[in-house]
Amino acid sequence: MAKSAKYLLVGSTEAYSGKSATILGIAHQLREKGLDIAYGKPLGTCLRGNQSEAFEEDVRFIRKILNLPQKQVRSPLLSLNAETIQKRLQGDDLTNYRQSLKPYLQQASGDLMLLEGPGSLCEGSLFDLSLKEVAQTVEAPVLLVARFHSVLLVETLLSAKQQLGDCLVGVLINDIPDHELSMAQSTMRPFLEKQGIPVLGLLPRSSLLRSVSVRVLVDQLQAEILCRPDRLDLMVESLTIGAMNVNSALEYFRRGRNMAVVTGGDRADIQMAALETSTHCLILTGRLPPQPMILNRAEELEIPVLSVDKDTLTTVEIIDHAFGQVRLYEPIKVQCIQELMTEHFDIDRLMSQLGLEPAVTAG
Incomplete structure (x- = not known):
């Protein structure tokens, strides 16, 4: 040999x-x-x-x-x-x-x-x-x-x-x-x-x-954690944008798995729809505070809610980059x-x- x-x-x-x-x-x-x-x-x-x-x-x-x-x-x-x-x-x-x-x-x-x-x-x-x-x-x-x-x-x-x-x-x-x-x-x-x-x-x-942890997203987005900081180890497998009407969004969310959902802080209807599906992280743009019922429901379901002061497009680009460089x-x-x-x-x-x-x- x-x-x-x-x-x-x-x-x-x-x-x-x-x-x-x-x-x-x-x-x-x-x-x-x-x-x-x-x-x-x-x-x-x-x-x-x-x-x-x-x-x-x-x-x-x-x-x-x-x-x-x-x-x-x-x-x-x-x-x-x-x-x-x-x-x-x-x-x-x-x-x-x-x-x-x-x-x-x-x-x-x-x-x-x-x-x-x-x-x-x-x-x-x-x-x-x-x-x-x-x-x-x-x-x-x-x-x-x-x-x-x-x-x-x-x-x-x-x-x-x-x-x-x-x-x-x-x-x-x-x-x-x-x-x-x-x-x-x-x-x-x-x-x-x-x-x-x-x-x-x-x-x-x-x-x-191919997934990233919520903790990585917090770091990359410099996000504020609004609830469930104890659940940052949840893994996110896909990214979904909640910008459509609530009926279309619900149908869209149901097809996803272990999602990060990005939507405006003022879209309580979309946020609630996301929480009732396979969402591992809710990311609210524009630094608009969510309604108390959203945070209460997220607490119950143990889903972290993040707030960012970036617009939706910038937020999505940063998350896409994180998925592209998965470690x-x-x-x-x-x-x-x-x-x-x-x-x-x-x-x-x-x-x-x-x-x-x-x-x-x-x-």
Whole structure:
């Protein structure tokens, strides 16, 4: 057998494809087989707070979920932001990041280090830290995560194979709608396999994984919480705008599931209709206070009511943006991805390709 890999680099074709989720799913399965896992993210891209106290949320979250000691975690070598890009462009940063990469990673211990790659195939190129450059520098096989948009994804994956060459150990296609699953299994997978692209997993779309918590919406909208601040962990799966007459609205709301309903603070009829359907959050625009009966009913039904001083269009745009950049920070999502990966990802094939043996045997 070929010598076992020290690293697995998990990359993606576009941002928010599910790299962190994939890493959590793989780590969960490898640990069940007795392997010691480490984690690193050479290129940081998810910074919060000001620069002096910047931290990488994904790294902190994964370390916490996997309960990894500090020696098995590597924080970003470089954070990708306007300031670091500007310095590079002006010639103020001449660091050879590829040279820094090996010593930076070798400080970690474990049977396999899972490396979270950049958001796309080209991200990080300015600093010589693109997916291919990282893979070549540390001799890391690449698992590519791709979100399903249409069957044309095969073109993206063929192009990625041309760029990555032998570095590419396989692909995971996720977020596949139910009506496309059988086509993906019977047509896409065999085609890609014939092109030398191992398909290690086909994950069906999950409404839970695509959802956001009410807490995230409060944060993004800078909303005032009018009632039930204890229910901000409710997950919102869809967005509905209550701007029509009440009869049309009720029919519309009944088709929704776990909704956030955005409507004017003066539309008591729409608000009441929303509360009587599958609504997880009522968002009132214009800073108009709702009638007491609305808050009383929301209290009874344990539905948070938020107030924002933005107009409906701006509010909807912010929520849409939150749905488009869904992250994995709720424990219920971690459990969901672990179950999906266990069912739909071929961990044994991946281990075989990496030259890894289980440290424990079943039974």
